[in-house]
Amino acid sequence: MKALVYTANEEMTYRDEPEPQAAPGDALIAIxxxxxxxxxxxxxxxxxxxxxxxxxxxxxxxxxxxxxxxPGQRVVLNPLITCGVCDDCLGGRQNLxxxxxLIGMYRAGAFAEKIVIPERNLIPxxxxxxxxxxxxxxxxxxxxxxxxxxxxxxxxPISETRALVLGAGSVGLLTALLLxxxxxxxxxxxxxxxxxxxxxxxxxxxxxxxxxxQAPAAQAYDCVFDAVGGAVTRDTSITAVRSxxxxxxxxxxxxxxxxxxxxxxxxxxxxxxxxxxxPVDLRATLxxxxxxxxxxxxxxxxxxxxxxxxxxxxxxxGQCAAPKVVLATGS
Amino acid sequence: MKALVYTANEEMTYRDEPEPQAAPGDALIAIxxxxxxxxxxxxxxxxxxxxxxxxxxxxxxxxxxxxxxxPGQRVVLNPLITCGVCDDCLGGRQNLxxxxxLIGMYRAGAFAEKIVIPERNLIPxxxxxxxxxxxxxxxxxxxxxxxxxxxxxxxxPISETRALVLGAGSVGLLTALLLxxxxxxxxxxxxxxxxxxxxxxxxxxxxxxxxxxQAPAAQAYDCVFDAVGGAVTRDTSITAVRSxxxxxxxxxxxxxxxxxxxxxxxxxxxxxxxxxxxPVDLRATLxxxxxxxxxxxxxxxxxxxxxxxxxxxxxxxGQCAAPKVVLATGS
Numbered sequence: 036m037k038a039l040v041y042t043a044n045e046e047m048t049y050r051d052e053p054e055p056q057a058a059p060g061d062a063l064i065a066i067x068x069x070x071x072x073x074x075x076x077x078x079x080x081x082x083x084x085x086x087x088x089x090x091x092x093x094x095x096x097x098x099x100x101x102x103x104x105x106p107g108q109r110v111v112l113n114p115l116i117t118c119g120v121c122d123d124c125l126g127g128r129q130n131l132x133x134x135x136x137l138i139g140m141y142r143a144g145a146f147a148e149k150i151v152i153p154e155r156n157l158i159p160x161x162x163x164x165x166x167x168x169x170x171x172x173x174x175x176x177x178x179x180x181x182x183x184x185x186x187x188x189x190x191x192p193i194s195e196t197r198a199l200v201l202g203a204g205s206v207g208l209l210t211a212l213l214l215x216x217x218x219x220x221x222x223x224x225x226x227x228x229x230x231x232x233x234x235x236x237x238x239x240x241x242x243x244x245x246x247x248x249q250a251p252a253a254q255a256y257d258c259v260f261d262a263v264g265g266a267v268t269r270d271t272s273i274t275a276v277r278s279x280x281x282x283x284x285x286x287x288x289x290x291x292x293x294x295x296x297x298x299x300x301x302x303x304x305x306x307x308x309x310x311x312x313x314p315v316d317l318r319a320t321l322x323x324x325x326x327x328x329x330x331x332x333x334x335x336x337x338x339x340x341x342x343x344x345x346x347x348x349x350x351x352x353g354q355c356a357a358p359k360v361v362l363a364t365g366s
Numbered sequence: 367m368k369a370l371v372y373t374a375n376e377e378m379t380y381r382d383e384p385e386p387q388a389a390p391g392d393a394l395i396a397i398x399x400x401x402x403x404x405x406x407x408x409x410x411x412x413x414x415x416x417x418x419x420x421x422x423x424x425x426x427x428x429x430x431x432x433x434x435x436x437p438g439q440r441v442v443l444n445p446l447i448t449c450g451v452c453d454d455c456l457g458g459r460q461n462l463x464x465x466x467x468l469i470g471m472y473r474a475g476a477f478a479e480k481i482v483i484p485e486r487n488l489i490p491x492x493x494x495x496x497x498x499x500x501x502x503x504x505x506x507x508x509x510x511x512x513x514x515x516x517x518x519x520x521x522x523p524i525s526e527t528r529a530l531v532l533g534a535g536s537v538g539l540l541t542a543l544l545l546x547x548x549x550x551x552x553x554x555x556x557x558x559x560x561x562x563x564x565x566x567x568x569x570x571x572x573x574x575x576x577x578x579x580q581a582p583a584a585q586a587y588d589c590v591f592d593a594v595g596g597a598v599t600r601d602t603s604i605t606a607v608r609s610x611x612x613x614x615x616x617x618x619x620x621x622x623x624x625x626x627x628x629x630x631x632x633x634x635x636x637x638x639x640x641x642x643x644x645p646v647d648l649r650a651t652l653x654x655x656x657x658x659x660x661x662x663x664x665x666x667x668x669x670x671x672x673x674x675x676x677x678x679x680x681x682x683x684g685q686c687a688a689p690k691v692v693l694a695t696g697s
Contacts, residue, residue, distance in 0.1 A: 264627070278464070290624075296600065296639070297618060
């Protein structure tokens with residue numbers, strides 16, 4: 036089969052790879068669409084020691100079952116493979132499973148024509164749903180999971196709060212769209228890429244600004260979603276959040292800098308690290324995307340998998356306006 | 367009246383001070399007992415820019431109403447003076463009030479024979495309760511507030527969790543005693559002062575260890591209460607807490623060091639800054655102390671207010687075993 040392989044730092048190679056072989060309990064999937072995630076970019080830059088080349092990256096995938104329990108069924112893949120039997124798995128917190136693995140990390144990912152994955156990791160796609168839309172399930176569920184954690188920590192229902200989202204990549208933008216769907220009236224997004232700001236304004240009718248030109252209002256937001264996860268955005272989060280408010284830390288851009296823990300303590304701020312999603316988050320997000328509640332999703336940019344190397348290069352240079360580039364096989 | 371005045375760095379002076387004058391809405395209180403808090407020590411060392419000498423420190427106070435609505439009533443003082451009309455005050459989160467003040471910070475504290483304080487800051491003491499016990503209300507409520515915040519963030523009831531408490535000063539020890547009263551079966555306390563460890567073992571039958579000799583088990587605790595609040599204890603908290611667990615940051619020892627935010631994110635850790643308590647926390651804690659649920663409290667050390675300067679000096683040198691020194695007037 037053909038696959039887009041991470042072969043070296045800043046090098047993606049579209050080439051022939053061996054056909055994947057399904058083990059008992061696995062399904063064989065023909066990939067239709069797969070999104071490029073920030074963590075794929077991170078790996079591409081050689082910044083993720085967990086992703087060692089040569090490796091097929093990609094985990095935001097939609098396809099059709101070739102071999103398995105439901106041949107012909109279109110499915111979103113839950114890329115997080117967990118043991119299914121520990122307290123965390125059985126308690127509905129599968130994302131915490133100590134045995135967890137992710138496709139495109141220690142095992143082959145979805146930038147390929149085919150993949151094998153456990154049957155229990157398949158989520159049926161509603162009839163007629165475009166595969167590029169369904170490919171947003173994974174980043175959307177990351178946002179939904181962050182929101183669910185915030186809701187458990189907020190003193191008031193999230194619909195009564197003011198929210199700030201840092202970063203309008205797909206996770207940040209989908210977080211903002213999910214917040215709007217939950218009735219949050221005041222949502223501001225900070226994004227430094229001007230191309231992306233224009234695209235979000237045009238397609239999503241959301242308030243978006245450049246935080247380098249205009250700092251977010253101080254102590255003004257009940258909840259801040261940091262979809263970047265850098266020293267600068269952590270500082271911004273602490274400054275912008277209200278006393279008694281909640282910061283949800285989603286991104287993993289860097290591990291630098293210190294945090295003003297004294298201010299966080301005196302102002303009783305809750306800082307929540309959030310990692311991925313649960314199966315329930317994925318299903319709920321897929322349903323939201325299909326319902327139209329998150330808009331027409333016209334901000335997705337689609338490209339052929341065979342041209343994936345160029346997409347990575349352009350993303351690296353900030354030339355992509357789209358919050359999400361989805362690669363499609365067979366085109 | 368006589369008062370113990372913070373007059374300069376590492377200098378407390380027992381001397382005559384002007385009689386306090388009650389404004390409308392205030393009560394005049396004759397102080398019986400007042401505890402020495404870590405924040406008083408912090409001020410004494412010149413490390414708290416909010417507390418400027420000359421200043422009467424002290425905010426863990428019990429006394430009797432001399433002038434006010436209920437003359438003769440014994441009362442615990444709620445030292446946190448708030449506006450009473452903002453959303454936070456009316457929403458039961460008085461500790462977040464933007465107008466908040468604390469006795470012994472910007473206004474005169476309770477290391478004195480008398481104090482004035484708003485009537486609404488008085489909490490009646492049950493008949494016959496020793497004033498030294500009632501003086502633990504404030505540090506105990508700080509612990510209870512931290513526990514209540516942890517409970518809102520934990521996935522399971524706190525009685526099913528394993529808890530680690532860092533520091534066995536009064537807040538740490540009272541947090542551990544409150545956790546035991548809530549049915550938490552596994553509670554470990556880390557404390558570096560050997561005198562204090564011996565006293566806690568003798569009086570409280572709690573597991574207590576020296577974290578410099580024996581590091582806490584890694585990723586073993588559902589909740590960690592950091593009653594120290596230093597760079598070292600923050601690192602320990604992140605190492606010791608389970609994935610999906612909760613760190614409650616109570617202490618304000620320093621604002622140094624960085625935190626491993628990457629680990630906090632990948633392991634979905636919630637970090638909660640907690641500041642003081644609400645009136646409800648204070649009343650609930652006073653009732654717990656009076657009921658005997660927190661033990662016989664024989665670990666309190668009582669000294670005369672007139673000898674307070676020596677107590678501060680001994681506390682500074684680590685010569686005090688007692689988690690709480692309470693100063694009594696009139697002796």
